Amino acid sequence: MHPVKIIAVASAGLLLIIPSAAYASAIPATLSIRAGPLYLVPTAGGLVVVDATGSGDGWHVLASVTGGSASVGPVEAATCGIGSTCSLPGSDIAYPETITSSPVTIAEALPGMGMGTIVTGLSWQVTGSMTLQIVSGP
Numbered sequence: 364m365h366p367v368k369i370i371a372v373a374s375a376g377l378l379l380i381i382p383s384a385a386y387a388s389a390i391p392a393t394l395s396i397r398a399g400p401l402y403l404v405p406t407a408g409g410l411v412v413v414d415a416t417g418s419g420d421g422w423h424v425l426a427s428v429t430g431g432s433a434s435v436g437p438v439e440a441a442t443c444g445i446g447s448t449c450s451l452p453g454s455d456i457a458y459p460e461t462i463t464s465s466p467v468t469i470a471e472a473l474p475g476m477g478m479g480t481i482v483t484g485l486s487w488q489v490t491g492s493m494t495l496q497i498v499s500g501p
Contacts, residue, residue: 403497410470410483411444412452412497419478421452421501423471426462431491433462435469439484449479462493474501 399415401422414422426435436459443449452472460469470483487493 401497401499403495405495409438409485410495412470412472412477412481412483413444414472414478414481416499417478418499419475420499421472421474422477422497422499423468423501424483425466425496425498426469426487427464427466427494428462428489429464429492429494431489433487433489433491433493435460435462435485435487437484438486441484442482444480444482447480449481450476452477452481452483462487466496471501 398417399413401414401416402412403424404411404413410424412422412424426433441451443451452470453476454471454473456468456471460467462469469487470485471477472481
């Protein structure tokens with residue numbers, strides 16, 4: 364029987380054990396990917412949505428205004444965030460969208476879309492105070 368020399372390599376929290384001899388038998392391994400959060404980040408230039416859930420359920424962003432009104436519309440097409448692999452969201456929303464005190468969907472991703480980091484390309488004009496909320500699902 365030949366001894367097998369094992370080399371362990373640690374990278375980004377992942378430990379790989381690699382046999383250094385070509386005649387070594389296969390080493391079973393299990394890799395799991397944990398689901399992440401679904402959240403939004405309003406920015407000076409618009410709205411960023413991060414769907415790291417891995418569910419493919421889709422999502423929608425609701426907006427409402429207190430003490431005024433708002434109008435939301437696209438300035439440019441949605442894109443993947445820097446460094447993100449994403450699937451761009453599909454949407455049935457007709458812009459511009461007028462927002463009042465009742466929650467209105469201003470951005471959405473149909474099921475199977477909108478995963479990863481999405482720069483929505485939306486901008487808004489607001490009088491009063493606008494509240495944003497993201498909800499999973501169609």
